[in-house]
Amino acid sequence: MRLSRFFIPILKENPKEAEIVSHRLMLRAGMIRQQSQGIYSWLPLGKKVLDKVNNIIREEQNRAGAIELSMPTLQSAELWQESGRYDAYGKEMLRIKDRQDRPMLYGPTNEEMITDIFRSSVKSYKDLPLNLYHIQLKFRDEIRPRFGTMRSREFMMKDAYSFDLTREGAEHSYNKMFTAYLRTFDRLGLRAIPMRADTGPIGGNLSHEFIILADTGESEVFCHKDFVNFDIPAENTDFDSVDGLKGIFDKWTSLYAATSEMHDEAAFNAIPEGERLSARGIEVGHIFYFGTKYSEPMGAKVQGPDGKEHFVHMGSYGIGPTRLVPAIIEASHDENGIIWPESVAPFDVVVINMKAGDEACDGTCELIYAALTKAGKDVLYDDTDDRAGTKFATADLIGVPYQIIAGPRAVANGEVEVKDRKTGARETMTIEAAINRFVA
Template identity: 70%
Template structure:
């Protein structure tokens, strides 16, 4: 992509309304634009990050055996009256009346609708286990939306729903998502800590929040330091087996959000030098809630004994539009964002230090073509801005690697390759730069 043809409205000033660093950086890097309180447009750079995050989520959901569907954003109120949550959900539910005065709502979550879908399509235990997920926009009409897309009113959510014949099978389904979540966050460069959590309005018996540690986190969390260094299950994990042994190391050590924290138990369980007390950001939440929805809604399957039983369910959420700022909170410096390679909007930025100079133009377009041919996404700054402004903007948007091409270097047959994270710079030939960057992918 040529910057001169791109839409990258970066800001030099720090927007006053942004309270946390990720919100400031997303606005400054031209990733998002606020359209109403807690409602954002995703500009081209932000959209690319959001897509990369969704791709990782999808790959790990698919790997675990979940199947993708897409439910609508609007839901009839009837469904929620049936489950008993219509009145209970309160003002966070955005209630809508259509032109025929029918009560509708903008879905804040989909337990009811997926239960209805299941009920209409599955009759027998032979069709289980089943896990259906979708990635769709949702609305929670927060009284005070804040922190940019970290806590927005319209937000993107991956929500998965598992259906099983009995509690034991439901536990296995829960563990599949548990492992899928560990892998998902790890692939985004995040260290996530599963913590026992309150089940809240979803209800149920068993729940974990996946928390990443960041100074700006919304809640206080407590865990055994050992949690931070556990190896993540590999991509060869056999999801058809029981994953209890893979999950156990993540549930054995102490780890709890402030709602569930028990200081005495913490001190008993964890030696002082391993006690971590920090701020955390919730990036995923999984629930096992049994027959909470299936029983009132009559979602039953015929078991092997010919008797109908309400299906055992769980639900599993990840917020991609919240992960974008969460990753930035975990990975930035004073100059801007530092994207982990797997979610970077482009892999490489090329800076032409003298646009218009024939040698510089030619070297840059050749580098661009070669890198693209090697499968890399390239943003080429071909504008006539000053070098200083180009450096600052490229650092701000945080692409993992930069190639700086100037007339002096080219006379020596060299370009400069910069690593955004370490700041390390190396001079090398353009061909060597292409090889080095392709190899680092």
Template identity: 60%
Template sequence: MRLSSSFLPTLKEVPAEAQIASHRLMLRTGMVRQMSSGIYAWLPAGLRVLNKIADIVRAEQDAINAQEVLMPTLQSADLWKRSGRYDAYGPEMLRIVDRHKRDLLYGPTNEEMITDIFDQFVTSYKGLPALLYQIQWKFRDEIRPRFGVMRGREFYMKDGYSFDADYDSAVVTYHKMMLAYLRTFQRIGVKAIPMLADTGPIGGDLSHEFIILAPTGESGIFFDSAFAEQNWLEMPVDIEDKNSLASFFTRMTSFYAATDEKHDEAEWEKVPQERKCEGRGIEVGQIFYFGTKYTESMDVSVAGPDSKKLYPHMGSYGIGVSRLVGAIIESSHDDNGIIWPDNVAPFKAVIINLGMKDQACKDVCESLYQTDPDNFLYDDRDERAGAKFADADLMGHPWQIIVGPRGVAQNIVEIKRRKTGMRAEVPVDQIMEYMASHQD
């Protein structure tokens, strides 16, 4: 993308309404614009990040054989009345009456709808297990939206749902999802620590929250630093083998990790002093096992092996995709701007042309840009160098490729790593190789 012809509006002034870093930086870099309280339009740079996160989430869900569906944002109130949650959910649910006087709601979550869909198509235990997910917009009418996309009213979320024949098989699915989540967050480039959690209005008796470390987080957290050193992408786990999954889960839960609500001082004392980490964090995902809560309340059953009614055991699994954008920025920025992880940055690199009137510079920039036009942003504006550097740092591109007349004369360009500030002079024809070999 060429910056001179792109819709990537940046702001020099800090927006007065933004209280935290992610909100300030998302507005300043032109990722989003607020349209009403807690509701945002996603502009090109922000949408690129949103889509990249969603693609990683989708890939890891597919890897555990989850199947993607897409459910409507508007739901019939009758479904929620069947489960008993329509009146119990509270004022966060946006209730709507259509022209035919039918009660509808803008879905804050989809347990009831997916259970009804399952009921229409699965009649026998032979159709189990079933693991379905979607990535869709949701709405919760927060009483006081704040912190930008971190606590907005409309949000983009991955929500998954499982149906199993019994408790043991439901726990195997829970283990699969735990592994998928750890791999998802590692691929995104953040350290998300799973912590035993309350189930809240979703229900059930087994749940973990995934917390990203950030000083502005709402949750106080305690964890063993050894957890953050694990490489979940390389861990040999067979998702078709329940013993392999159980072994993985045992390893994962052997590291202490708890929020304020679940903190156990006696267990905390068992963690070696040099590995104790305390701080604050932001919840970006949560997984639940809640048994037959919805299948029984909605009378959704299948024929079991003995032809008797069998109420499937369910779980639900959420990742806040839009919330992750803000959480990543909260955990990865400095005074100059955002520091994006490589896999979710709107652009892999920015090419900064310092010689717009120098034909050799223009030729080198054009040649570099054409090597990867989908992932390179070419700053071809007729702007002073300082403004280009400031915008590059503000937007947080992982790499800056700086092309000037003096370097071009020697067939080299300067390259800067945003995360570390490292700079190097690299031959023009070795740029791609250099970046690939110097990932963190």
């Protein structure tokens, strides 16, 4: 992509409405634009990052055996009346009526709808276990939306729902998602700490939040310090191994963690003083096991091996991609801008032409741009006639992991400079070596 043809409305000044670093940098880098309170458009640069985040989430859900579908954003109130949550959910739910005066709602979550899909299609235990997920926009009318897409009213959610014949099977499904979440956040360049948590309006009695440590976080974290450096499950983890996944779950939970809402001081105090960690963090994922809370009132049952009908045991598992993007920025930035992990960066490398219009510089940049693009790299080519300082500021602000800088003097010697955005390290190398650095 040539920068001269890309839509990226950079802001030179810090927006007054931005209270935290991620909101400020997302606005300045032209990633998002506010349309109304708590509702944002994702502009091209932001959407590229969001899509890469979603792709990693999708890959790890598929690896764990979940199956993707797509459910509508608007839901019938009848389903929520069946479950008993329509009146209980509160003012966060946006309630509307269609032209036939039928009560509808803009879905804040999908337990009822997925249960309806399940009960109309699955009748036998032989079709279990089953885990269905989708990645979709949702709406919750937050009383105080703030921090940009960190706490917005309209947001994107990956929500998965598991169905099992027994509690034991449901716990294995829970451990699958627990393990998949650890892998997902690690691939996003984040260390997410799983915290024992309150189940809230979702219901149930087993729940974990996944927290990214950040000073701007709204959650308080109390846990063993080893949580920050614990081993992440490998790519070849056997998700069918009940004992293997239980072992992963037990290793994490044996160190004990709880959110501040649980007020479990005795458990935290049992950790030796030098091994305690108390900090603030951002919730980026939440998983629940709630048994038959929805299957019983909504009649979601299957015939078991004993010939009798059984209400299925369910769990739900959420990750907020539109919250993850600012969380990554909160965890990875400096005074010049964003520092993206390579896995989610909007571009792999930016080629900076220091003297657009100069035949040698133009030719070198075109050569590098073509070679890297042909090799499958996502390349941004700064072919603008801006001043050098502006070009460097833009590249640093948007956080592309590597910069290839082509100036007249270096090009005359058959060389370019390669800069690592994260470390700031610069290396002069031949043009061929620079190309091979990224395609080898």
